[in-house]
Amino acid sequence: MQTDYDIHTPVGMIGQPTGVTVRAGDGGVLDIMSPMDSELERFVLDEIIGEPGVTTKGIGVTVSGGIVTLRGSVSSLADKRAAIAAAERVTGVRAVACEIEITLPSAYRTEDQSLAQIAAAALEWDSFLPWRAVVVAVEDGWVTLSGTVAYAYQRASAGRSISYVPGVRGISNEIVVLSEVAKAS
Numbered sequence: 001m002q003t004d005y006d007i008h009t010p011v012g013m014i015g016q017p018t019g020v021t022v023r024a025g026d027g028g029v030l031d032i033m034s035p036m037d038s039e040l041e042r043f044v045l046d047e048i049i050g051e052p053g054v055t056t057k058g059i060g061v062t063v064s065g066g067i068v069t070l071r072g073s074v075s076s077l078a079d080k081r082a083a084i085a086a087a088e089r090v091t092g093v094r095a096v097a098c099e100i101e102i103t104l105p106s107a108y109r110t111e112d113q114s115l116a117q118i119a120a121a122a123l124e125w126d127s128f129l130p131w132r133a134v135v136v137a138v139e140d141g142w143v144t145l146s147g148t149v150a151y152a153y154q155r156a157s158a159g160r161s162i163s164y165v166p167g168v169r170g171i172s173n174e175i176v177v178l179s180e181v182a183k184a185s
Contacts, residue, residue: 040068059072
């Protein structure tokens with residue numbers, strides 16, 4: 001069990017207490033957070049809370065040395081990605097470690113065959129992608145994208161389109177960008 005104790009709490013710029021926080025962790029080990037880490041923790045949590053459409057109820061934030069760790073569970077891949085992006089936007093964050101799990105509501109649990117059909121349809125509706133340039137494979141809710149496109153923005157668009165499909169637990173984007181291949185040769 002982890003307990004926080006504020007040693008001193010002068011009011012900071014945004015009206016929140018600041019100061020050194022001592023955490024009693026497992027086995028009574030004390031971890032002293034610098035004011036920067038404790039402020040970053042609050043700023044990251046505020047940024048995630050302010051993210052439209054993200055349910056933050058199941059997300060916890062810890063910071064050590066500017067490294068943010070996100071823990072907990074969310075109901076979609078889109079929520080997980082939005083939480084990571086929100087943490088990365090905060091000034092002073094050096095890196096983000098994501099330990100967020102996706103726990104799909106029963107309404108979103110889908111057979112892989114149905115999920116593949118929905119994902120393929122989502123790609124067909126993506127106006128940035130050439131018709132059927134991307135192939136979808138699904139295993140246990142994990143979508144793998146393959147194929148070739150001309151530009152990096154098309155590869156990114158395909159991944160973004162799939163991240164909003166209910167029931168997707170993760171994405172492996174293996175799409176090859178032809179313009180990058182041409183530059184390499």
